[in-house]
Amino acid sequence: MSEISTLPTTVVRPGDKRYPALSRGFNQRWIAEPEYVRLVRTPEEARAALAEAVHEVAVDPERTRITVKSGGHCYEDFVCGKDVRVILDVSPMCGVSYDGDMQAYCVGAGATNWHVYSHLYPVSGKALPGGSCYSVGLGGHIPAGGFGLLSRQHGLTVDYLYAVEVAVVRADKSVKLVVARRDDEDERLRELLWAHAGGGGGNFGVVTRFWFRGLPEPPKQVLLTALAWDWKDFTKDEFTALVTAYGEYFRDHQDASTAAGKLFALLKLNHVSNGQIGLLAQVDVDDPDGPQAMTDFIQAVDGRIGPAATKMRSVMGEHFVHMDIPRVMPWLTATQTLNASGENRCGKYKSAYLRKPFTRQQIDAMWAYLGKEEYTGYVNKQALIQVDSYGGAINRPLHDTAVRQRDSILKLQYQVYWTRHDAHEDDHLAWIRDTYRATFAGTGGVPIAGGDVTDGCYIGYPDTDLDDERWNGSGQPSATLYYKDAYAKLQEVKRYWDPLNVFRHAQSIRP
Numbered sequence: 001m002s003e004i005s006t007l008p009t010t011v012v013r014p015g016d017k018r019y020p021a022l023s024r025g026f027n028q029r030w031i032a033e034p035e036y037v038r039l040v041r042t043p044e045e046a047r048a049a050l051a052e053a054v055h056e057v058a059v060d061p062e063r064t065r066i067t068v069k070s071g072g073h074c075y076e077d078f079v080c081g082k083d084v085r086v087i088l089d090v091s092p093m094c095g096v097s098y099d100g101d102m103q104a105y106c107v108g109a110g111a112t113n114w115h116v117y118s119h120l121y122p123v124s125g126k127a128l129p130g131g132s133c134y135s136v137g138l139g140g141h142i143p144a145g146g147f148g149l150l151s152r153q154h155g156l157t158v159d160y161l162y163a164v165e166v167a168v169v170r171a172d173k174s175v176k177l178v179v180a181r182r183d184d185e186d187e188r189l190r191e192l193l194w195a196h197a198g199g200g201g202g203n204f205g206v207v208t209r210f211w212f213r214g215l216p217e218p219p220k221q222v223l224l225t226a227l228a229w230d231w232k233d234f235t236k237d238e239f240t241a242l243v244t245a246y247g248e249y250f251r252d253h254q255d256a257s258t259a260a261g262k263l264f265a266l267l268k269l270n271h272v273s274n275g276q277i278g279l280l281a282q283v284d285v286d287d288p289d290g291p292q293a294m295t296d297f298i299q300a301v302d303g304r305i306g307p308a309a310t311k312m313r314s315v316m317g318e319h320f321v322h323m324d325i326p327r328v329m330p331w332l333t334a335t336q337t338l339n340a341s342g343e344n345r346c347g348k349y350k351s352a353y354l355r356k357p358f359t360r361q362q363i364d365a366m367w368a369y370l371g372k373e374e375y376t377g378y379v380n381k382q383a384l385i386q387v388d389s390y391g392g393a394i395n396r397p398l399h400d401t402a403v404r405q406r407d408s409i410l411k412l413q414y415q416v417y418w419t420r421h422d423a424h425e426d427d428h429l430a431w432i433r434d435t436y437r438a439t440f441a442g443t444g445g446v447p448i449a450g451g452d453v454t455d456g457c458y459i460g461y462p463d464t465d466l467d468d469e470r471w472n473g474s475g476q477p478s479a480t481l482y483y484k485d486a487y488a489k490l491q492e493v494k495r496y497w498d499p500l501n502v503f504r505h506a507q508s509i510r511p
């Protein structure tokens, strides 16, 4: 490390063998053509690199954006769009340490989820309650409000965010590094920290470090279950019973102090051409009631339906856990078992928060568009609606954050994947758009914020269709769907901390 840090910062330009890899996202739809990608290794390098970039004159007036990349997992082209001039890549900043002055764990903004799990837990016994995908970067994950399998038990990652260091551009184009603490005396800094707790990445500056206080201890051991049912065995009544039982279970088990309240599950409602519907579930078995909670959960969903449970036969979205029987394993081992990102391919995603179990109309739409009545000739094993359990500790936040969805019980992620140069890209996009619009047909085709059943969308799963009236007839723009009543304050923070609107993308906060 010391040898590397004495070298000048790495600047990768067209023609460099690294350029094609560093100018694209994990999502292979997004390939930028920047003037250069600069790898930054320290906060001061980030500050200097940003200062240089803001003073340069764009060669091509069509390419003017400066973007920041951490893990590169953005679903939309916010980092690797065609209009990008410079990419500042913070991935070399990935240290994990304890900061005695801050009394907090400090993590570099370029660290990935797995890097943090595997470097923090062994030395501290603590963990971030973050996502299951190993290669997601903290630079985007944390500001979005990142969540994962520990979140019903311990809350969102941002519920532990104590401070953030950011390189910001002032009105005179000077660039400075600021550290914003949750309890800062300066209100503007407090607001900057708050905006990083759910306001989304790429909005205010270049985040270089995060500090987390009071991090939870994950269970010593968890019980992991993976099962699947064959689509051919489902009638519409069986499908209705399954998704209803799943929603009712999480509606009825929201107390994070109980084993059932800690249980986390992912239901994989794949398109029928996949052949199966899948289920993954994890529960804390340090809690003596954990094994019984898992038995009761499986009984609640599987016990109500005729199709016999079997093993997963293929990848479902990001996950493929081929397991004969439920297994008890150390928490870190279970995290590695689920540690999937899927292959680097093209993808389109949509999200929804649900406050209540699925309605009849939503179930009818899912049944139809998963290939039973609509899209019957469509073949794609990697088209699915993933239904994550939600709530519990998430719904009792420790501090005020910019994440406003705090009474949901389920979080939906619509996903569709294809390989680059697939001639059927339009069909895949049509499937996900039509499926989503049909599910939320009663509210303009989107899960409106503050609705009786729905509560908007997750900025961590951005979807630019939300600002397209062909796909959103609700009257609520994406800003409302993502941020609800937090948007006005986020705009104020944006106006103060990024007055020149340097950090912008299709759905960035409008000053």
Ligand SMILES: Cc1cc2nc3c(=O)[nH]c(=O)nc-3n(C[C@H](O)[C@H](O)[C@H](O)COP(=O)(O)OP(=O)(O)OC[C@H]3O[C@@H](n4cnc5c(N)ncnc54)[C@H](O)[C@@H]3O)c2cc1C
Binding pocket: 025, 026, 067, 068, 069, 070, 071, 072, 073, 074, 075, 078, 079, 090, 109, 110, 130, 131, 132, 133, 135, 136, 137, 138, 139, 140, 141, 144, 145, 146, 147, 148, 200, 201, 202, 203, 205, 206, 207, 208, 318, 340, 341, 342, 460, 461, 505
């Ligand atoms: C396979 C996969 C699985 C996922 N699983 C989960 C999950 O379980 N839970 C969950 O909550 N989310 C999950 N996500 C969503 C993920 O949290 C977001 O995509 C997140 O924004 C990715 O962050 P990144 O740094 O990897 O991406 P990037 O593409 O690098 O960045 C995403 C956004 O953040 C900005 N950004 C990145 N770094 C910085 C920085 N240092 N300073 C300022 N802005 C920055 C970018 O400019 C961009 O706008 C998943 C995504 C994928 C692809």
